[in-house]
Amino acid sequence: MEHIDHALVNRFDTPRSSRPCEFCRELDPQFPERRPLDQMVAGSRKAIASAHLTEDGYVRHRVLELRRMASRVPLTAA
Ligand SMILES: [Zn+2]
Numbered sequence: 001m002e003h004i005d006h007a008l009v010n011r012f013d014t015p016r017s018s019r020p021c022e023f024c025r026e027l028d029p030q031f032p033e034r035r036p037l038d039q040m041v042a043g044s045r046k047a048i049a050s051a052h053l054t055e056d057g058y059v060r061h062r063v064l065e066l067r068r069m070a071s072r073v074p075l076t077a078a
Helices: 004-013 022-027 055-072
Strands: 018-020 040-042
Touching: 018 022, 022 055
Parallel strands: none
Antiparallel strands: 018 040
């Protein structure tokens, strides 16, 4: 009898090859309030939206990107 279930749950909860997204950590004031999994990106990937492990993390990352982009785009009307 192997304890496969237990091992699977552990691996899913805290993927060994994941780390907090440094982009979000830097730009999101609410980063510490996220669920732990929503803070994480896959360890082998860059800190980009699609590297996030959860959809919520992905969405929040995208929002931060868009917000930053919007604040940097110069207003060149006229
Ligand atoms: Zn992120």
